[in-house]
Amino acid sequence: MRFFLRRFMFYVITFWAAVTINFIIPRLLPGDPVSALIAKNQGRISPDATEALRALFGLDENVSIWQQYLDYWNLILHGELGISFTYFPTPVTEVIQQALPWTIGLVGIATIISFTIGTLIGTGIGWRRGTWADSLLPISTFFSSVPYFWLALIAISLFSVTLGWFPASGSYDRSLVPTWSWEFIGSVIYYGFLPAMTIVISSIAGWILGMRNMMVTVSSEDYVTVAQAKGLSERAVMFGYAARNAVLPQVSSFALSLGFIVGGTLVMEIVFSYQGIGYFLFTAVAAKDYPLMQGIFLVITLAVLFANIVADFVYGVLDPRTRQEG
Amino acid sequence: MSITSPLGHPQAQPQPQPQQLTPVSDPVLEIKNLSVDYGYDGDPVHVLRQVSLTLGRGEVLGLAGESGCGKSTLAYAATRLLPPPGLITGGEVLFTDRDGRQTDILRLNDAQLRASRWQDLAIVFQGAMNSLNPVFRIGRQIADGIRAHRPEVSQKEALERSAELLELVGISPDRLRSYPHQLSGGMRQRVMIAMALALDPQVLIMDEPTTALDVVMQRQIVEQIADLRERLGFSVIFITHDVSLLIEIADRIAIMYAGEIVEDAAALDVYQRPRHPYSSALLHSFPPLRGPRRELTGIPGSPPDLSKLGGGCPFRDRCAFAFDACSKVNPELVHPNVVGDDPRRSVACLRHDPAAVRAVGEEPLPVPPELSLR
Numbered sequence: 001m002r003f004f005l006r007r008f009m010f011y012v013i014t015f016w017a018a019v020t021i022n023f024i025i026p027r028l029l030p031g032d033p034v035s036a037l038i039a040k041n042q043g044r045i046s047p048d049a050t051e052a053l054r055a056l057f058g059l060d061e062n063v064s065i066w067q068q069y070l071d072y073w074n075l076i077l078h079g080e081l082g083i084s085f086t087y088f089p090t091p092v093t094e095v096i097q098q099a100l101p102w103t104i105g106l107v108g109i110a111t112i113i114s115f116t117i118g119t120l121i122g123t124g125i126g127w128r129r130g131t132w133a134d135s136l137l138p139i140s141t142f143f144s145s146v147p148y149f150w151l152a153l154i155a156i157s158l159f160s161v162t163l164g165w166f167p168a169s170g171s172y173d174r175s176l177v178p179t180w181s182w183e184f185i186g187s188v189i190y191y192g193f194l195p196a197m198t199i200v201i202s203s204i205a206g207w208i209l210g211m212r213n214m215m216v217t218v219s220s221e222d223y224v225t226v227a228q229a230k231g232l233s234e235r236a237v238m239f240g241y242a243a244r245n246a247v248l249p250q251v252s253s254f255a256l257s258l259g260f261i262v263g264g265t266l267v268m269e270i271v272f273s274y275q276g277i278g279y280f281l282f283t284a285v286a287a288k289d290y291p292l293m294q295g296i297f298l299v300i301t302l303a304v305l306f307a308n309i310v311a312d313f314v315y316g317v318l319d320p321r322t323r324q325e326g
Numbered sequence: 327m328s329i330t331s332p333l334g335h336p337q338a339q340p341q342p343q344p345q346q347l348t349p350v351s352d353p354v355l356e357i358k359n360l361s362v363d364y365g366y367d368g369d370p371v372h373v374l375r376q377v378s379l380t381l382g383r384g385e386v387l388g389l390a391g392e393s394g395c396g397k398s399t400l401a402y403a404a405t406r407l408l409p410p411p412g413l414i415t416g417g418e419v420l421f422t423d424r425d426g427r428q429t430d431i432l433r434l435n436d437a438q439l440r441a442s443r444w445q446d447l448a449i450v451f452q453g454a455m456n457s458l459n460p461v462f463r464i465g466r467q468i469a470d471g472i473r474a475h476r477p478e479v480s481q482k483e484a485l486e487r488s489a490e491l492l493e494l495v496g497i498s499p500d501r502l503r504s505y506p507h508q509l510s511g512g513m514r515q516r517v518m519i520a521m522a523l524a525l526d527p528q529v530l531i532m533d534e535p536t537t538a539l540d541v542v543m544q545r546q547i548v549e550q551i552a553d554l555r556e557r558l559g560f561s562v563i564f565i566t567h568d569v570s571l572l573i574e575i576a577d578r579i580a581i582m583y584a585g586e587i588v589e590d591a592a593a594l595d596v597y598q599r600p601r602h603p604y605s606s607a608l609l610h611s612f613p614p615l616r617g618p619r620r621e622l623t624g625i626p627g628s629p630p631d632l633s634k635l636g637g638g639c640p641f642r643d644r645c646a647f648a649f650d651a652c653s654k655v656n657p658e659l660v661h662p663n664v665v666g667d668d669p670r671r672s673v674a675c676l677r678h679d680p681a682a683v684r685a686v687g688e689e690p691l692p693v694p695p696e697l698s699l700r
Contacts, residue, residue, distance in 0.1 A: 222456040225407055229451075230471035230521075231443030234436075240470070241459055248461075319461055320505040 007312055011305060018301040023072050026290045027065075036085075036288045081298065082291035086283060092295035095280060100262070100299065102171055103269070103276030106192045107261040110199040115254050117200070118207025123243045125208065126215020137208065144205035152198045152271040159194055166194040169273035195272045199265070203257075210253065214246035221245070248319055255311030259304035353422060354561050355381040355404075355447070355529050360417035362396075362403045370413070371633040373399050374585045377417075378659070381529065386555060386562040388576030388593065390569045390608070392629050396585040397565045398452065401533045405449055406431060406439060421446055424528065445475050448522035450515070452534040457518050458506035465489075465502030468521045475525055491520040495550060512543040519551065523558065531563045536571070548575050570612050573597045581605045584630055584640035587659065591671030599699045601662040601673040603645045606696060639676065647697070651676050651688035658682070664698045 034053045063071075075081070081092035125133045143151065160168035172178070173187040218224065219242050227241040266278035273279070277296060284292035316323050357379040363370035374396050381387050389397050402408040404419045419431040423446070434442060451457045459467055468491060469484035479487075489499035495516040506514060515535060522530055532551070536544040552575055555562060564576060572579050572593065579596040581589040581604060589602040600606040610623040627644040639645070642652040655676065662671060663678040676683050677697060680690035 220409065222451055222453045223459040225409070226449075226451060226457050226518075226521075227459070229405060229407055229443055229449045230474060231440040231445065232470060232474045233440065236470070236474065244461060245459070321460055321507050 007309070011309060014305060015302075018305070019073070019076060019298065020069075022294055022298050022301065023069055026294055029290075076298070081295035084284075084292045085289040086287045086292065092291050095292060096277065096295055096299055099275060099277045099280045102274065103262060103265060103278065105188075106171075106196055106274065106276065107199060107265045107268070108258070110196040111203070111254075111257055111261055113196070114200040114203045115207055115250070115257070118204040119211045119247060119250055121204075122208040122211025123215055123238070123246070126212040126246070127219065127238050127242060129216065137205075137212070140205035140208050143201045144203065146202070148198070148202050149267050149271055151202055152195070152268060155194055155198050156271070167191050171274050171276075195268055195274055199268060206253075207250065211243075211246060211250055214249060215242055218242050218246040248315070251314055251318060252311050255307045255314065256304075257307075258310070259307030262300050262303040352383045353380045353420075354383040355422070355563075356418070356420040357400070357404055358418040358420065360400065360403055360419065361415045362399055362408065363413050363415050365411050366413065369633070372585060372635070373412070373632055374403060377582075377585070377587055379580055379587060379590070381561050381563055382578075383528075384555075384559055384561055385578060386552075386564055386576045388572035388579040389563060389565045389582060390567060390572055390579060391582035393567060394629055394632075395582045397567075397582055398533050399585075400582070401449065401531045401563070401565055404431065405443070405447060405531065407449070421529070441475065444471055444522075444527065445525045446527060447529040447531065448525070448527040450518050450522050450530065450532045450535045452537055455511060455514065455538060458514060460506055463503050463505055464509070464517050468492075468502075468517070468524055471521060472524050487524065488520075491524055492517070494523065494554065495520045512539055512547065515539060515543075515547060516550070519547070519554070523554065523560075526558065527560060529561050529563070531565070533565045534567070535564075536568075537566070544571070551575065569596075569608055581608065584635065585632060586640070586674065588641070588674045589672070590659065591673075592668060595668055595671055599664075599667075601664065601667070601671070601678060601693075601697050602675050603647050603677075603697060604641050607644075607646075639674075647675075647677055647691075647694050649676075649688075649691050651683040651686055651690075654686045654688065655682055662698075663693050666700070 034050055038050065038053075079093060081096070084090050084092050084095050087095055121133075121136060125131075125136065156168045159165045167190070171188065171191050172184065173191070176184050176187055178184060224237060224241050227237045232240070262277055265276060266282060268274065269276045269278040270282055277299065280292065281296045283289070284296065357377060359376045359378055360374055361372065361376055362374040364373050365371055377396070377400060379387070379389075379400075389400065391397050399408065399412065402412070403414050406414070408414065414432060417432065420428050421431055421442070422428050429438075429442070431439070431442065431447075458464060465485050465488050468488035469481060472484045472487055473479055473481065476484075485502060489502055492499050492501060497513060497516055497520070501509070501513075501517075506517075509517065515538075519535070535551075536547050539547065548571060551562065551564075554560075564572065566572060569579075573596070576593045579589075579591065579593050580587050581596070581602065583604050589596065589600070589605045591599075591601070596605055597609065600609055604625070607623065607625040610620060611625060613622060614620055625644055630640050630643070637656060638653040639648070639655075639657055642648040645652070657674040657676045657679055659672040659674045660679045660682075661667070661669065662673045663680065675697070677691060677693050683690040
């Protein structure tokens with residue numbers, strides 16, 4: 001129990017640091033978001049509204065930076081992240097709420113598929129070294145070393161433009177109303193297939209390579225030889241003894257990659273015009289939409305933190321040596 | 327008690343022909359002409375060359391030699407656990423069951439081999455620290471070996487059996503729920519011994535089971551093995567580089583050098599009446615615990631590079647008794663050329679084998695007094 005309490009304290013401190021940095025960085029950026037907003041609206045907002053806008057965005061010059069910091073915390077703890085400039089007057093939380101499920105759904109499932117298939121292939125290749133299966137390695141490594149946007153563009157030009165099998169952009173058929181109907185879900189899967197496919201292809205090499213190398217290392221451990229000497233079945237030795245230990249580093253990198261799902265898919269969402277969080281981040285940066293940027297950064301930070309907690313917990317379950325008892 | 331000490335046999339047996347060796351009666355494991363190469367390419371290293379060794383039922387056979395002489399390779403090859411690039415190139419490993427049925431371990435198919443492992447022949451490995459899977463409780467690790475061979479046994483029964491086994495080696499049964507990292511090195515090695523005894527095997531191969539432990543723990547483990555052997559009646563091949571340890575525990579000792587057995591005799595015979603120059607030199611490398619003081623000489627030089635062995639005796643460069651014939655012919659195991667020796671002992675030295683010396687046209691030399699002690 002003390003172990004989890006200590007971990008919890010660690011995460012609280014990390015969270016505080018992340019939020020503080022998130023507060024400071026936009027204030028260090030050059031340019032004034034309020035003047036940018038007024039300039040962008042080209043006279044539709046009266047310059048008299050400047051002060052009101054400043055107060056609205058928490059940038060009131062009459063308030064000390066310390067007070068701004070406290071206000072910021074107050075807002076975050078109440079789940080308020082301000083109002084987006086680009087989608088004025090929609091609150092940032094609402095924008096993120098709309099975007100997040102798309103990213104988590106698509107990239108999350110793609111990452112899980114990639115991890116599962118990659119780890120299984122890596123297990124097989126690592127267990128039986130020197131067979132034809134080894135040739136999968138250079139092929140998958142080729143796809144992961146190709147720049148992602150290029151791979152995605154090739155996929156679009158081949159499967160959408162030339163063959164016409166899949167749509168080139170978007171996340172569902174716009175003629176449908178988003179409901180939990182099979183028709184709509186089918187459409188989401190159909191639109192998501194190509195982006196998910198490209199993510200799997202470009203990321204699977206890492207999982208295969210990582211698992212294969214760990215399998216090779218673990219296979220020469222004494223306890224694997226002992227398991228063989230005990231006369232356990234090949235499957236029991238391969239999964240129960242070799243893969244069970246080889247998968248440990250994979251699990252921690254999997255948890256970390258879950259954290260990056262939220263932030264790390266900018267390119268995919270731009271190439272496929274997929275309405276996920278990366279796409280909104282891109283538009284927010286282009287439009288100098290500070291509240292939205294800040295909000296998205298905060299969500300990304302929280303996602304990475306959460307993934308770390310999960311990794312810590314799962315690792316503790318899988319590897320008794322990392323548990324600090326007593 | 328099924329244990330027959332070779333030392334206890336009457337000496338009044340008829341003297342056999344020098345070239346013919348009396349076989350061990352009631353063998354449980356016979357290794358015949360086992361050869362192992364390392365490397366698949368055109369120039370493999372011959373690590374084991376035509377090694378033959380017989381383990382009698384209920385016997386403790388010690389296997390001693392310097393590092394790199396092939397002791398562990400022999401254990402791995404005989405159980406077909408040799409990791410690549412090791413390759414068994416020839417020979418037989420005959421296992422005789424309690425009912426007299428004989429099987430060649432090297433010719434079993436995969437399923438038969440898995441069924442035979444642990445049941446007929448179990449191994450305790452050198453690295454006690456790494457022999458247990460770090461992520462499973464030790465109870466589970468003992469139990470899964472039992473359940474792999476006896477699928478009808480429930481997990482609960484297997485764990486009960488595991489608890490008994492732990493008690494057998496002097497570990498509290500509540501340790502079943504411990505992870506390996508919660509045990510000391512000595513306890514882990516005891517767990518390994520308990521695990522090896524799980525299916526009541528007839529042969530136990532112990533590959534330097536005490537090497538990583540301190541001397542007090544070594545002593546305890548060795549006594550434990552001797553005690554368990556008395557109670558359970560299994561046979562042991564005990565591999566070590568520590569000859570002084572073997573003299574205490576083994577009934578018979580085989581000395582290995584450069585991938586070959588050079589001497590095979592009762593433990594006391596090896597200790598008091600070594601016949602091979604290497605055995606003699608090995609015994610003069612450590613002080614005796616009891617008896618008169620001896621001069622410590624050590625062995626000059628270092629073991630030969632196994633990839634550069636030509637013909638001839640591999641020990642000749644370090645041997646005080648080498649003569650011309652030693653570079654021409656590699657000696658085979660024969661009965662020592664000393665009157666009154668135990669008929670079952672054998673030695674691979676040209677000093678004891680005048681026939682082989684004459685065969686290459688050299689004049690045989692007599693056995694030096696150091697190698698014909700009574």
